[in-house]
Amino acid sequence: MRYNNFDVVIKPRTSDGYHVEATARTDDWSRRASGVLQLDPDSADVTSAVKDLVARRTNRESMVRMGTLLHQALFSGESHRLSILFEQCMGKFQDDPNEGVCLRLIIEAPEIAVIPWELLYSPMRKTFFATSIETPLVRYFDEVGIPVRPGEIKGQIEILVVIPDAPPNAPELETAKEKQVIMRAIEDMGSSVHIQVLEGNVTPEDIHEALVRNRPHIFHFIGHGCVVDGRGYLRLPAEDLDHDRLGDLFQNCRETKLVVLNACQGAQISPNGPFTGLAPQLVKRGIPAVVAMQFAIYDDVAIQFCRSLYHSLFQGMDRGRIDMAITHARNALSVFHHEGRASCAPVLFSHSQTGVVFDVPLDKPSLRRRYSQDEVDRLEAVEKTHRRDIDRIHDTPGLNTEAMATEVAEAEGKITEIERLLKARVISFVSAVVVGFLALCLSWMGIFDLLGLDTQIASYTIALGSYFAPTSLHEDIVLVPITEETENTLESQLSSSNRADWRQHHAKLIRNLSKAGAKVIVFDMAFAEPSASADGVLSQAMSGANQTAVIIGVDEFKEGQPLVSDRIESAATAWGALLLAHKLGSMWAMPLVIEKSPDLRIPGLALQAYAASKGGDGVQICHLDIGDDDVVVHFASNAKSGHKVKFLHEQIVKNLEKDNMVGKDDTVAYLAIDKTPLSVIRDEARRWSYASILNHNEPELLTGLRGKIVIVGAAIKRLGDFYGDRWGFELHADAINTLLNGVTIRPMAASGQFSLIVIMSIAGALIGVRATTASRRMIVLLLTTVVLLYLTVTVCLYAEYRLLANTVYHLVALVSAYSITRKMARRYLKS
Structure with missing residues (x-):
């Protein structure tokens, strides 16, 4: 939170009453207002309310009533201008949840100071000022010219707890119980806190020795206190310690920034003067903040408060900000303890202009906390405190030049370090934004796609994802390879010279598969050249296949028409283009549609087979819907219309393919193949022998082929139809399997890609800043950790959703942000 102070000075009583002066200050705005306090401290309403508070005869309604009375006295009537100024100050920051107004009461009238202003209640906001972090309430002493010197706590927090035995004529204290209270209050802070407890017959000498020996950050007193003849005392067993001697004890304890007085009447202010009370006197002597209880509290309240x-x-x-800490503590008391007065019992007295009394950097802060707006606000408040200290040092009378220079140099050193941390945050942010924007532009322009890096690197994600989540082969797919063993069995090589023999074999194969009940027969081969002796037999078998669809391949076109035997083309259910699959890193992509013109779109073999499996007898492609992240092919068949398939991406071909199937400026829709493991696609249970089907005398008994998609292709080395680790017909089987499984391997949406770019840019920038102070081994470890986490995420995204991240852009964002930030940090953070 960032606070702007609203100072209210209540002057001593005059014949006109208590004059009030208010000043609202921001970094660029300052206004004043004045009025008269509409309150009589001796009135029945005030005195009875205070008596009820002391006697615990309170509830929320009575506290709201008293708080409203105080609000009306301070902000209405002749002081209405204060209300207008306060609302102007609040309205100036109402749209920023990190802005607030700190109400600082500077009360110069002792009889007004004894009133519990911590009950001040806003009827409009329906909240107590002292319990809301938007409006913390502090008893402020602006006249103290001693620097705060916010102590930086890097090790353990030292707390000195004093629980003396009760003095004569005072109620006995349960020392063991009081000790248990404070221990329970801080037990879950673990080893970060070291406590020394003075108990029993405690003397001023014991306190002095403990202060010198332990140099505590906090002095916490639990015991009795009193006010006698306008002087405040802490009561010890043998003697009482008045506010002057107590202040002397802390005179040389620069580490002690907070005193907590959990003592009866510890916060009571003497009516004889504003600085003669116990707690205010300690502030006057230089303690930055004193928290004291103006009423006795129960043990459970004390535990919750501490x-x-x-x-x-x-x-x-x-x-490190006491104004916020006590506001949170008061709020906790109001929420968790229904005793009405608990939340207004703690009173904060302070001379810290910013509320900062400690500088507490975390040992191992998370990135969220290190670069959060709250951390920035905290650092700026600490910096402002050090600058205020420098002003106070220069204004300190009698301070020799050498001592002044030493103190100023110490404060300036702290300011320089804070500026370095704040500058590091800005550098990280700017670097992350710039690199993220550049990476996004490169992604949009497809720079790395042109180099072939993007898809190749992303494809290795596919390899890893497929390893952890292997693809299964659809139960309807069966493969029938023609091997060298098949050639030996049939005593005929699969070649153009034996075209007639093999077409007759194919004819018989079709008849047997049809009788066996196969749903689709897919020939991963072309029938371009006619055969007078065999085409009739083959076409007759295709025509008589009854409910079995026969899909044939085409590997050449002329003037937009497929080169295939006329009789075979007319008899086949459909033909599909035998398009070359492309290997991109570890990924294979198969073109399934060629758009030569808006009126001429050529389907691939796998798409035709998929359509036939859905009951169609040929694909009529309606249109290609080319989007940013995928391509949707809308097609229809005679069985059903409105089919659509999503593809990986489209590409406008600038160079002719090797087989001239695709022409220059054709648009090709690619399907990323979700490959099955070799052990699966070559499982003998999923493969049938070509010769055994051909020579089976009773094909009706081949029930394992009923309803199947049978893919027939060559697995012969001399024909060269081999791609990477599998044959061409196996790649077609994978493509058909991908379509049947409804899998769409596609890039992550632009919003997801951009989010990862931003995250990687931020990570790189943060590590770049860290590089100015961390060892090389630590930086390598951090970068490696980020990369491994990123790869884990991308692999999981692919394994679970088949989403591809633009890996190269994300890694470029990480490395670029790291490099740029590291150079900027080394240049500017050391300047």
Whole structure:
């Protein structure tokens, strides 16, 4: 939170009453207002309300009533201008949740100071000022010219707890119980806190020795206090310690920034003067903040208060800021304890202009906390405190030049370090934004696609994802390879010279498969050249296949028409182009549609087979819907219309393919093949012998082929139809399998890609800043960790959703942000 101070000075009583002056200050705005306090401290309403608070005769309604009375006295009537100024100050920051107004009461009238202003209640906001972090309430002493010197706590937090035995004529204290209270309050802070407890017959000498020996950050007193003849005392067993002597004890304890007085009447202010009370006197002597109880509290309230106060002060987002810590503690009391007066019992007295009393950097802060707005606000408040200290040092009378120079240099050193941290945050942010924007532009322009890097690197994600989540082969797919063993069995080589023999074999194969009940027969081969002796037999078998669809391949076109035997083309259910699959890294992509013109779109073999399996007898492609992330092919068949298939991407071909199937400026829709493992696609249970089907005397008994998609292709080395680790017909089987499984391997949406670019840019920038202070081994470890986490995420995205991340852009964003930030940080953070 960033606070702008609203100072209210209540002057001593005159014949006109208590004059009030208010000043609202921001970094660029300052206004004043004045009025008269509409309150009589001796009135029945005030005195009875205070008596009820002391006697615990309160509830929320009575506290709201008293708080409203105080609000009306301070902000209405002749002081209405204060209300207008305060609302102007609040309205100036109402749209920023990190802005607030700190109400600082500077009360110069002792009889007004004894009133519990911590009950101040806003009827409009329906909240107590002192319990809301938007409006913390502090008893402020602006006249103290001693620097705060916010101590930086890097090790353990030292707390000195004093629990003396009760003095004569005072109620006995349960020392063991009081000790248990404070221990329970901070037990879950673990080893970050070291406590020394003075108990029993405690003397001023014991306190002095403990202060000198332990140099505590916090002095916490639990015991009795009193006010006698306008002087405040802490009561010890043998003697009482008045506010002057107590202040002397802390005179040389620069580490002690907070005193907590959990003592009866510890916060009571003497009516004889504003600085003669116990707690205010300690502030006057230089203690930056004193928290004292103006009423006695129960043990459970004390536990809750101490726990909330110390956790917020040393472990919260606003560490080191006592104004926020006590506001959180008061709020906890109001929420968790229904005793009405508990939340207004703690009173904060301070001379810290910013509320900062400690500088508490976390040992191992998370990135979220290190670069959060709360952390920035905390650092800026600490910086402002050091600058205020420098002004106070220069204004300190009698300070010799050498001592002044030493103190100023120490404060300036702290300011320089804070500026370095704030500058590091800005550098990280700017670098992340710039690199993220550039990576996004490169992604949009497809620079790395042109180099072939993007898809190749992303394809290795496919390899890893497929390893952890292997693809299964659809139960309807059967493969029938023609091997060298098949040639030996049939005593005929698969070649153009034996075209007639093999077409007769294919004819018989079709008849047997049809009788066996196969749903689709897919020939991964072309029938371009006619055969007078065999085409009739083959076409007759195709025509008589009954409910079995026969899909044939075409590997050449002329003037937009497929080169295939006329009789075979007319008899086949459909033909599909035998398009070359492309290997991109570890990924194979198969062109399934060629758009030569808006009126001429050629389907691939796998798409035709898929359509036939759905009951169609040929694909009529309606249109290609080319989007940013995928291509949707809309097609129809005689069985059903409105089919659509999503593809990986489209590409406008600038160079002719090797087989001239695709012409220059053709648009090709590619399907990323979700490959099955070789062990699966070559499982003998999924493969049938060509010769055994051909020579089976009773094909009706081949029930394992009923309803199947049978893919027939060559697995013969001399024909060269081999791609990577599998044959051409196996790649077609994978493509058909991908379509049947409804799998679409596609790039992540633009919003997801951009989010990953931003995350990687931020990570690189943060590591780049860290590089100015960390060892090379640590930086390598951090970069490696980020890359491994990123790869884990991308592999999981592919394995679960078949989403492809633009890996190269993300890694470029990480490395670029790291390099740029590292150079900027080394240049500017050391300047």
